Amino acid sequence: MSLKEFLQKQRPDELTETQVALEIRRLEKAAGDMEYHHYNSDPHLQAAALMRADAEGLEKIQARLLAGQKGLPPFEHQRYDHGDIVQHRGAIWQAKKSTGQQPGDGTDWEVIDGTPAPLPTAVPAVLDMSADFTKGVKATTEDDRYWLSKLEEAEKDYRQYIKTAGCTEEQLKRPTSLRWSLITQSIMSVSIKRKFDRQADEIKALTKRLEALEEGGIQYRGIYQRAQNYSKGDVITFHGSAWIALRSLKETEEPGTCDGWMLMVKKGRDA
Numbered sequence: 001m002s003l004k005e006f007l008q009k010q011r012p013d014e015l016t017e018t019q020v021a022l023e024i025r026r027l028e029k030a031a032g033d034m035e036y037h038h039y040n041s042d043p044h045l046q047a048a049a050l051m052r053a054d055a056e057g058l059e060k061i062q063a064r065l066l067a068g069q070k071g072l073p074p075f076e077h078q079r080y081d082h083g084d085i086v087q088h089r090g091a092i093w094q095a096k097k098s099t100g101q102q103p104g105d106g107t108d109w110e111v112i113d114g115t116p117a118p119l120p121t122a123v124p125a126v127l128d129m130s131a132d133f134t135k136g137v138k139a140t141t142e143d144d145r146y147w148l149s150k151l152e153e154a155e156k157d158y159r160q161y162i163k164t165a166g167c168t169e170e171q172l173k174r175p176t177s178l179r180w181s182l183i184t185q186s187i188m189s190v191s192i193k194r195k196f197d198r199q200a201d202e203i204k205a206l207t208k209r210l211e212a213l214e215e216g217g218i219q220y221r222g223i224y225q226r227a228q229n230y231s232k233g234d235v236i237t238f239h240g241s242a243w244i245a246l247r248s249l250k251e252t253e254e255p256g257t258c259d260g261w262m263l264m265v266k267k268g269r270d271a
Contacts, residue, residue: 017069027055057083240267
C-alpha cells in the first residue's frame with residue numbers, strides 16, 4: 001500500500017499515532033527488503049528511496065500527533081523538506097523536493113489525495129498613483145535643484161515598478177513580509193544608485209584632472225613640437241591655444257587628437 005492509498009483509506013482528521021507508527025514500520029521494512037533483495041537494481045533502489053521518503057513524511061505527522069496536534073498541518077509560507085505532507089485547498093499534498101513554493105503554484109508538490117479547490121479569480125489591484133512626493137518641495141540653490149531632480153527620477157522609476165508589478169488586491173492585503181520589504185528597498189537602491197553613478201563618473205574625471213595639475217607641477221615647454229616627447233604637467237602652445245599634458249606623451253600625439261592633452265586656454269579672436 002502506497003502513502004497515497006494509506007491516506008485515502010484513513011480519514012486525515014482521525015489519524016492516530018498507532019496507525020501512523022504501524023505504517024512507518026511497514027514502509028521501512030518494505031524498503032529494507034527491497035534494498036536487500038534487489039541491491040543491484042537501480043529501479044528497485046529508487047523505489048525503496050521513495051518508500052523511505054514516505055516514511056519520513058509520516059514521522060513528522062507522528063510527531064504532531066504525539067504533541068497533541070492534528071496530524072496533517074495546513075500549508076504555511078515556510079520551507080518544506082522532501083516528503084513533507086500538508087493540507088491545502090481541500091487536498092493533501094506531498095513535497096517532491098525541498099521547497100518554499102505554495103502547492104499548486106508549480107511542480108514542487110503533488111496531490112496524493114483529494115481534488116484541490118479552484119483558485120478564486122485574482123482581482124487586479126487599484127493603486128492610487130496620484131501622490132506626488134516631490135510636489136511643493138522648494139529648491140532654492142543649485143545643489144537643491146540637483147538633488148531634487150535625482151529624487152524625481154527615483155520616484156518615477158518606483159511608480160513605473162508599482163504600475164507594472166501586477167499586484168492583486170489579495171496580495172496587497174497580506175502583511176508585508178521581510179522578503180517583500182527587501183525586494184522593494186533593493187529596487188529603490190538600484191534606481192538611486194544608477195542616478196548617482198553618473199555624478200560619480202563626473203567627480204572621477206575632475207579628480208583625475210586635478211591630480212594631473214598637482215603632480216609634478218606645471219612646466220611651460222614652448223610651442224608644440226611634433227617630434228618631441230612630453231611629460232605629465234608640461235604646458236605647450238598649439239595653434240594659439242595653451243594645452244597641458246595629462247600623462248606622458250609620445251611623438252605625434254597632437255593636442256586635440258588624443259586624451260593625453262587638456263585645453264587650458266582657448267585661442268582668442270583675432271583683432
